[in-house]
Amino acid sequence: MTASFRTLRDFVLLLLWGTFVLWMDLSKQLSTYLHPSLQPYTVGAGVLLIILAIFSLRSLLKGTGAPHECCHHDHSCSEHDHPHSHHEHHDNCAHDDHESHHGHDHSASEKHEHDDHHGEHDHEKEHHHHHGEATGGFSLLFKTLVLLLPLAGVVLGQSNHYTMSTIANRGVVQDLSKLPSAKGAPLTAVPSASPESATSSNSPSDEGTSASGAGAMPIQVIDMLYAVQMPTYREEFDGKQVELVGQFVPLTTGNPKGDRFQAIRLFITCCAADAKPVGVTIQYDKPLKVSEMGWVKVTGTPTFPMEGGRRTAVLVANKVEECAAPDEPFVY
Amino acid sequence: MLASIGWFHFSLPDFQYAFLSILLEGMPFLLGGAILSGILEEFLPQSLMTRLLPRNPRMAVIASGFLGLIFPVCECGIVPVVRRLMRKGLPVSCGVTYMLSAPIVNPLVILSTLAAFRGQAAIEMTCLRFLLGLSVAILAGWVVTYFSPASILRNELIQEQGEDHEHGDPSRSMLDRLQNAAEVAIRDFLDVSVYFVIGAGAAACFTTAVNQEIILPLASSPVLSIASLMGLASVLSVCSTTDAFIAATLTTFPMAAKLAFLVFGPMLDFKLLFLYGAAFSKRFIISLAIGLFFVIGILCWRLGTLNLGW
Numbered sequence: 001m002t003a004s005f006r007t008l009r010d011f012v013l014l015l016l017w018g019t020f021v022l023w024m025d026l027s028k029q030l031s032t033y034l035h036p037s038l039q040p041y042t043v044g045a046g047v048l049l050i051i052l053a054i055f056s057l058r059s060l061l062k063g064t065g066a067p068h069e070c071c072h073h074d075h076s077c078s079e080h081d082h083p084h085s086h087h088e089h090h091d092n093c094a095h096d097d098h099e100s101h102h103g104h105d106h107s108a109s110e111k112h113e114h115d116d117h118h119g120e121h122d123h124e125k126e127h128h129h130h131h132g133e134a135t136g137g138f139s140l141l142f143k144t145l146v147l148l149l150p151l152a153g154v155v156l157g158q159s160n161h162y163t164m165s166t167i168a169n170r171g172v173v174q175d176l177s178k179l180p181s182a183k184g185a186p187l188t189a190v191p192s193a194s195p196e197s198a199t200s201s202n203s204p205s206d207e208g209t210s211a212s213g214a215g216a217m218p219i220q221v222i223d224m225l226y227a228v229q230m231p232t233y234r235e236e237f238d239g240k241q242v243e244l245v246g247q248f249v250p251l252t253t254g255n256p257k258g259d260r261f262q263a264i265r266l267f268i269t270c271c272a273a274d275a276k277p278v279g280v281t282i283q284y285d286k287p288l289k290v291s292e293m294g295w296v297k298v299t300g301t302p303t304f305p306m307e308g309g310r311r312t313a314v315l316v317a318n319k320v321e322e323c324a325a326p327d328e329p330f331v332y
Numbered sequence: 333m334l335a336s337i338g339w340f341h342f343s344l345p346d347f348q349y350a351f352l353s354i355l356l357e358g359m360p361f362l363l364g365g366a367i368l369s370g371i372l373e374e375f376l377p378q379s380l381m382t383r384l385l386p387r388n389p390r391m392a393v394i395a396s397g398f399l400g401l402i403f404p405v406c407e408c409g410i411v412p413v414v415r416r417l418m419r420k421g422l423p424v425s426c427g428v429t430y431m432l433s434a435p436i437v438n439p440l441v442i443l444s445t446l447a448a449f450r451g452q453a454a455i456e457m458t459c460l461r462f463l464l465g466l467s468v469a470i471l472a473g474w475v476v477t478y479f480s481p482a483s484i485l486r487n488e489l490i491q492e493q494g495e496d497h498e499h500g501d502p503s504r505s506m507l508d509r510l511q512n513a514a515e516v517a518i519r520d521f522l523d524v525s526v527y528f529v530i531g532a533g534a535a536a537c538f539t540t541a542v543n544q545e546i547i548l549p550l551a552s553s554p555v556l557s558i559a560s561l562m563g564l565a566s567v568l569s570v571c572s573t574t575d576a577f578i579a580a581t582l583t584t585f586p587m588a589a590k591l592a593f594l595v596f597g598p599m600l601d602f603k604l605l606f607l608y609g610a611a612f613s614k615r616f617i618i619s620l621a622i623g624l625f626f627v628i629g630i631l632c633w634r635l636g637t638l639n640l641g642w
Contacts, residue, residue, distance in 0.1 A: 010518050021356070033353040038360075045360035048367065052521070055514035143526045150355050150529060158352070159345030162540075166346040169543045178581050270574045272353035273539055276581075 004060060006140065011056040013147055018049030020151055032160045032329055035270045161329070162266070162275065164292045167249055172264055172279040174312065176225045179267055179278060216241040216299050221265045222331055224280045224302055224313040234304055243299040244315070245326055248290040249279060254307065259285045263298055263315070268330040278331070284317040297323040342541040351536035355529065358408040358571065358603070362528055363521055365409025369416035370517030374509050378420050389425065393473035396426035397466050400434035406572050407435040407598050408528065408607070412520040415611040418489060424481045428620075429473030435572035435598035436465030445594065448576035453587065460635065461576075461594045468595065468627055472620065484616045486609075524610045531603030535569035538602065542567065548584065557589040558632050562625060565597030566605075572598035588636025596628045 024030045025043045034042060153159070173179055219242045227233040246263025254260070264279035266272075282298050290296055300317035307314075385392040405413055414431040418424060435441065445458045482490055550560040561582065570578055575597050579590045600621055608617045 010522060013522060014518065021359075024356070030356070033349075033356050038357055041360035042356050045363045048363055052514055052518050055511055056518055058511060059515055143522075146526045146529050147522065149533075150352060153348055153352060159349045162346050162349060163343050165341050165343035166350075166540045169341055169540065171545055177583055269577050270571065271357040273350040273357070273536060274568065274570055274574075274578060 002136075004063060007056055007060045009140070009144055011053055011060055013144070014049050014053035014056060016148075016151060018046050018053055020154065021046030021049065029160060033272050035268050035330075035332060038270055161293070162272075164249065167264070167277050167293070170275075170277055172249060172262055172277045173267070174225065174228075174279060174281070176222075176229055176278075179276065216243040218242070219244050220331065221246050221263060221278060221280050222267075224315065225278065227302070228304060228311050228313050237302040237304075240301070241299060242302055242315070243297060244280075245295060245297050245323060246279065247293045248296050249277070250292065251281060254281075259283055260314075261288070263296060265331045266329065268332055272330075275330070280313045280315055282315050282317050282320070284320050286320075288320055290320075290322055295323050295325045297321050339543040339546045340541055341543065342537070346540040347536050350540045351533055354532040354536055354569065354603070358528065358532065359525075361406050361408040361571070362412070362524060365405055365412045366517045366521035366524065367513075368403075368405070368409070369412040369520045370513035370515070372413070372416055372420065373516045374513040376420065381417070381420060381422055385422075385426065389423065389477050390474060392423060393425050393429050393477065394470055396422075396429040396473065397433045397470045398437060399430045400437040401439065403434070404438040404440060405434050406438065406441075407601070407604055408571065410434050411527075411604075411607045411610055412524050415489065415524075416516070416520065418485070418611070423477075424484050425473040425476040428476045428484075429469045432472055432599045432624075433466055433469035436461060436595065437469075438572070440573050441576075441598075444573050445576040448580040452580065457587065457591065457594075460591055464591065464595045464628070464631060464635075465598070468599070468624065468631070471627065472623070475623075484612060486611060486613055489611060524607060527606040527608075527610050528603060531569070531606035534606065535567065535602040538567040539569075551582075551584040551586075551589075554586060554588065554636055555629075555633060557585050558592045558629050558636070559625075561585055561589040561593040562596040562629060565593040566601045568597070569601040569603045570597065586636055588632045591635065592628055592632040595632070596624060599628075600624050 021042060024033070025039070025046065030039050030042060217240055221244055223233075224237075224244075227237060244263060246265055249262040249264050251260045251262050260281055260283050262279040263282050264277045266275040267278050268275050282300070284298075284300075297320070298315060298317045299319040300315045303314050303316055304311055305314060306312075386395055403413070410431050414422075414427045417430070418427040422430075442458055442462060445461055446454050448454075449457045476484060544564075547560045547564060550556040561579075564582075565575065565579075568575075568578065576594060579593045582590060582593070605617065605621065608620075612620075
C-alpha cells in the first residue's frame with residue numbers, strides 16, 4: 001500500500017520534472033538559464049526523466065514498487081552478525097519502536113544522528129507499516145515538498161532575469177581581463193573582420209540592431225572593452241557612429257555631472273548563476289527615464305579617454321531609446 | 333528589495349532565477365550519476381570490484397584515487413555512484429577517495445583547466461591541481477581506514493554495505509533487468525535530489541545576495557587570500573568542469589589561492605555539503621569539511637611560499 005503510494009509519488013515527480021524541463025526548452029526559456037553548450041544535456045535529461053517515469057508507471061502497474069530495498073531492509077532487525085554494524089542495527093531496531101517520538105530515549109549522540117536525518121526514515125516505512133506511519137509519512141511529505149520547490153515558480157510566477165540587487169552585489173566588470181575566456185581570444189581577433197571574435201555568437205544582426213542604424217555600426221558592449229586593450233582595434237572606431245544594446249544600470253561612482261550610466265550585458269560561463277555583468281559607460285546629457293535593468297539601444301561615438309590613470313571606454317551618446325530584449329540575452 | 337545591510341542584499345526573484353539555473357545545470361549530471369548507479373547495481377557483479385582492487389587497504393585507496401580517469405563523473409553525479417558502490421561492498425575508505433578525487437582526476441577537468449589558464453602558467457596549474465587533488469583524496473581515504481564505517485556512513489547504508497543479493501540474474505529478461513536498473517536509478521535520483529535542491533538553494537542565496545566585493549581586500553594577504561577563495565569556491569558551487577574559467581579571472585589573487593579554489597571547490601562546495609548527507613553521517617561531513625579546509629589551505633600556502641615562478 002505505502003510502497004505503491006511511494007511509486008506513485010515517484011511517477012508523478014518524474015513526470016512533472018521531465019515535462020517542466022522539456023517545456024522550458026520548447027518555450028525557449030532554457031536559453032535564459034543555461035549556456036548553449038549545456039542545454040542539450042538538460043534536454044536529454046528531460047527525455048530520460050520521462051522514460052524513467054514510464055518505468056515507474058510500469059512498476060506501479062505490476063505492483064512491484066521498489067523490490068530492491070525490500071531485501072536490504074527486511075533483515076535490519078534480525079541480522080546481528082554483520083562484522084561492524086552491531087551497534088547500528090540495534091539503533092535502528094530501537095528506532096523503529098520509537099519512531100513516533102524519535103530520539104527520546106537515546107543517548108545524546110544517537111539523538112543527534114536521528115535528528116539530523118529525520119525525514120529519512122522512508123525505507124523503514126515501507127517495511128514496518130505497523131509502526132511509525134506518522135514519522136515516515138512526514139518524511140516522505142517533506143522530501144516531496146522539497147522536490148516540488150523547483151516547480152513552485154511555474155505556479156507562483158517565475159523570474160528569468162536579474163534585478164539590480166544581484167548586479168550591485170556582483171559589480172560591473174569593465175576590464176576584460178576579469179572575464180572568463182577573454183584571455184588569448186582577442187589577441188588573434190582581427191577587428192570587425194574576423195568571425196572568430198568573441199562577438200561571433202551574438203552577431204548584432206541577430207538582434208535586429210542593424211536594420212534601423214542609419215549609418216551607425218552595430219557593435220557589442222564587449223567590442224568597446226576589447227578596444228580599450230588594443231590600440232589597433234580602437235582605430236577602427238575612429239570617427240564612427242556605433243549603436244549597441246545593453247541593460248540600463250545607473251552609475252554611482254565616477255559620475256560627477258550625473259550625465260553617465262552603464263549599458264551592461266551578462267557574461268555567462270555555464271549558467272545564469274555565474275553571470276557576470278560587463279558594461280561600458282554611456283555619457284548622455286539629456287534627461288532619461290529608463291527603469292533599472294531595462295533594455296536600451298544607444299547610438300553615439302565611442303571614446304577611449306584616460307580616467308583615473310587607466311584607459312576606459314565611454315560611449316558619448318546622441319540617442320538613447322528603450323528597446324526590446326534581444327533573443328540572445330547573454331554574451332558568452 | 334528586502335534585507336539590505338551593506339554586504340548582504342537579498343532579492344527573491346534573483347534567488348529564484350539563480351536557484352533554477354543551478355538546478356537545470358546540475359540535474360543532468362546528477363541524473364547521469366543515478367542511471368550509472370542503477371546500471372552498476374543491476375549489471376556489475378559484486379565480485380568484480382573486490383577482484384580488481386588491490387588487497388592491501390592502503391593500496392586500494394591509492395587505486396581508487398585514479399578511478400576517476402576510467403569513470404569520469406563530476407561532483408554532482410559522484411554521490412549516487414559512490415553510495416551504490418559502497419552498498420555493493422566498496423570499502424568506505426576507497427569510496428571517500430573516489431568521491432573526492434573523481435571531480436578533479438578527470439580527463440575533462442584536466443583539459444578545461446589547461447584551457448582556462450592559457451597564458452597564466454597553465455601546465456603548472458593543471459599539474460598541481462591534479463596532484464594536490466589526488467593526494468588530498470588519498471590522504472582522506474587513509475584516515476578513513478582508521479575508523480569504523482559505522483561512524484562515517486548514514487545508518488541505512490551501514491546495514492546494506494556488502495549485502496548485495498546478486499540482482500544481476502542473467503536468466504531474467506532484459507526488460508526486467510532494465511526495469512530493476514531504472515527503479516534503482518529513480519530511487520537514487522530522488523533521494524539525492526532532495527539534498528541537491530537544498531544545496532542549490534543555499535548556493536543561489538549566496539551567489540545573488542552576498543556582495544562579492546567583500547573578499548577583494550583579502551587578496552593581498554597570502555593566508556587570507558587562500559581562505560577567502562576556498563570560501564568563494566564553496567559559495568559559487570560551480571561544476572568542476574568549468575570552475576577553472578572562473579578561477580582564472582580572479583586576477584588580483586595569488587596563484588596559490590586560485591589553486592586552493594580549484595582543489596577545495598570540487599571536493600566541498602555548498603551543494604556538496606548537502607549532497608554528501610545522502611551517504612554520510614553529519615559528523616563525518618563536518619570533520620571532512622574542517623580537515624579539507626586546513627589541509628588544502630596549508631598545502632597551498634606552503635606551495636605559495638616556494639616561489640615556483642607562477
